[in-house]
Amino acid sequence: MTAPFATLAEFHDVLTGLPGPDDTAAAAARDRDAQLTKPPGALGRLEELAEWYIGWRGDPAARCNSPQILIFAGNHGVTAQGVSAFPAEVTAQMVANFRAGGAAINQLARLAGATLDIHALSLDTPTADFTTGHAMSEADYVAALATGWGAVSPEADLVVTGEMGIGNTTSAAALAAALFGGDAGSWAGRGTGVGDDGLSIKRRVVEAGVSLHGQQGPLGLLQCLGGRELAAMAGAIAGARAHRIPVILDGFICSAAAASLEQAVPGALDHTVAGHLSAEAGHGQILDALGKIPLLQLGMRLGEGSGAALAIQILRGALACHQDMATFAEAGVSDG
Numbered sequence: 001m002t003a004p005f006a007t008l009a010e011f012h013d014v015l016t017g018l019p020g021p022d023d024t025a026a027a028a029a030r031d032r033d034a035q036l037t038k039p040p041g042a043l044g045r046l047e048e049l050a051e052w053y054i055g056w057r058g059d060p061a062a063r064c065n066s067p068q069i070l071i072f073a074g075n076h077g078v079t080a081q082g083v084s085a086f087p088a089e090v091t092a093q094m095v096a097n098f099r100a101g102g103a104a105i106n107q108l109a110r111l112a113g114a115t116l117d118i119h120a121l122s123l124d125t126p127t128a129d130f131t132t133g134h135a136m137s138e139a140d141y142v143a144a145l146a147t148g149w150g151a152v153s154p155e156a157d158l159v160v161t162g163e164m165g166i167g168n169t170t171s172a173a174a175l176a177a178a179l180f181g182g183d184a185g186s187w188a189g190r191g192t193g194v195g196d197d198g199l200s201i202k203r204r205v206v207e208a209g210v211s212l213h214g215q216q217g218p219l220g221l222l223q224c225l226g227g228r229e230l231a232a233m234a235g236a237i238a239g240a241r242a243h244r245i246p247v248i249l250d251g252f253i254c255s256a257a258a259a260s261l262e263q264a265v266p267g268a269l270d271h272t273v274a275g276h277l278s279a280e281a282g283h284g285q286i287l288d289a290l291g292k293i294p295l296l297q298l299g300m301r302l303g304e305g306s307g308a309a310l311a312i313q314i315l316r317g318a319l320a321c322h323q324d325m326a327t328f329a330e331a332g333v334s335d336g
């Protein structure tokens with residue numbers, strides 16, 4: 001679908017006007033849950049997950065049959081400062097690997113029966129180094145938001161947003177630091193595995209980025225400190241909501257990009273859940289600030305949408321129980 005915005009101001013307006021959940025469908029889900037053959041609350045978070053999903057789909061009989069995993073790839077000028085354990089060429093090499101089926105996300109997408117769409121965003125033109133200027137011009141930024149928005153398939157019933165971009169944990173750390181405050185350097189983690197020297201550089205880079213751009217508003221911060229793949233994830237998260245498609249967020253980078261939306265328009269992430277808690281330092285702080293409790297905690301720190309892809313099965317478990325369990329009346333089980 002073509003994006004209904006051509007400027008950042010228009011994107012902000014669109015974000016403000018996106019639909020909310022269907023309270024009637026959510027109430028029907030709550031009502032049915034109370035009749036299912038289990039003690040009240042015994043399925044724990046699966047119960048709220050089913051109600052959340054059904055509310056956003058607006059359909060009491062909703063199932064998750066057609067998940068779509070989107071991977072956006074971008075390159076970062078800031079890598080020249082030595083912030084990653086891997087060279088920038090790896091971004092394009094991994095895009096080729098995704099297309100050939102050889103990455104972790106290919107295996108997890110196949111298991112989930114999800115479509116996997118790869119969008120490489122101007123890999124030959126890295127963003128500008130955010131310690132000296134805006135990472136993206138407004139035109140580049142809006143184009144990336146629009147790519148994300150347009151990548152969402154209206155036929156999907158769930159979206160997972162993932163990314164690939166060497167250097168993007170530095171970008172995400174700077175964005176989170178600027179959005180949430182605190183000691184800027186402490187938002188930097190080891191990413192692909194930088195040593196102590198690399199981590200010191202990262203901390204200084206994050207501090208420099210925050211001191212240069214920290215006065216921007218949330219969507220301006222995504223332009224100044226983010227990357228094309230972060231902007232595209234944000235655009236896809238917003239675009240999914242326009243179709244009433246719930247979203248499972250992935251790790252640190254995805255959550256930082258998503259947080260810009262929530263800071264710009266509170267409630268903008270209500271149609272999302274956190275798929276997992278990444279091992280990257282700072283992810284827990286972002287999720288706490290967003291009020292999101294991750295579904296999984298597996299010590300993963302990969303990105304690519306991998307943690308969120310695994311969480312699809314948790315959502316399916318919630319919906320299978322909700323839709324297919326017998327009620328007390330149907331099964332002839334005495335209720336409490």
Ligand SMILES: Cc1cc2ncn([C@H]3O[C@H](COP(=O)(O)O)[C@@H](O)[C@H]3O)c2cc1C
Pocket residue numbers: 083084085086090094163164165166167168169170190191192193194302303304
């Ligand atoms: C082979 C390989 C596959 C990956 N898949 C995801 N990432 C992850 O690591 C990168 C971020 O870490 P940093 O900021 O330290 O560069 C991103 O591309 C992210 O998706 C990968 C990284 C590598 C090396």
Ligand SMILES: O=C(O)c1cccnc1
Pocket residue numbers: 169191192250251252253254278279280283300301302303304
């Ligand atoms: O949590 C993530 O998204 C992450 C962490 C480290 C490296 N790449 C991605």
